[in-house]
Amino acid sequence: MSNIKTLASCIFCKIVKGEIPSFKLMETDSILAFMDIGPIARGHCLVIPKYHAEKLADLPEDQMADILPALAKIAKAAGNEDYNILQNNGRPAHQQVDHVHFHYIPKPSADDKEGLGVGWPAQNLSMDEIKKIYEEVKGKLE
Structure with missing residues (x-):
């Protein structure tokens, strides 16, 4: 793991x-998946890149390949x-740990009691406002 920034x-x-124990589900060279210890549903777990990045835009593309699979x-x-x-x-978007992470959260029923x-x-x-935003973002992608 010497090439992974922490x-x-x-x-x-x-x-x-491995300094803090976890209920590890799976691991690759670039990600770790484990159970969330503050779950909002049975089976709630996290998939994190091993590379430390605070926000998704900070994560190098080569560290993203295993996340969705x-x-x-x-x-x-x-x-x-x-x-x-x-x-x-970010905090306004409800991020509690400053390390990119993805939640897998089961939704067993339509009510809000679990999940x-x-x-x-x-x-x-x-549509004019949407078009203006589209043009701004699209122009920066090119």
Whole structure:
């Protein structure tokens, strides 16, 4: 793991290094998947890159290859018909640990008693406003 950047005070980096025990589900050279110890549903787990990056945009592309395949394998193994994959960036977006991580959260029923309860406060933007935002983002992607 010498080529993997870590941060000494990061709880997830400590889990990666084996300094903090975890219920490890799977591991590759670039990711670690383990059970969430503060689950909001039975089977709630995390997939994290071993490389320490605070936000998704900070994570090098070569460290992303195993993330979605790991989440898909976990979803298939867990056998939940309905589930959420969640990734937050920054405190206002509800990120609690400053290390990129993806939640696999089973949603066993339509009520909000178990699993992720999500509101979708759609903004009332005009097509002109959407087009303007599109042009700004698209221009920066090129």
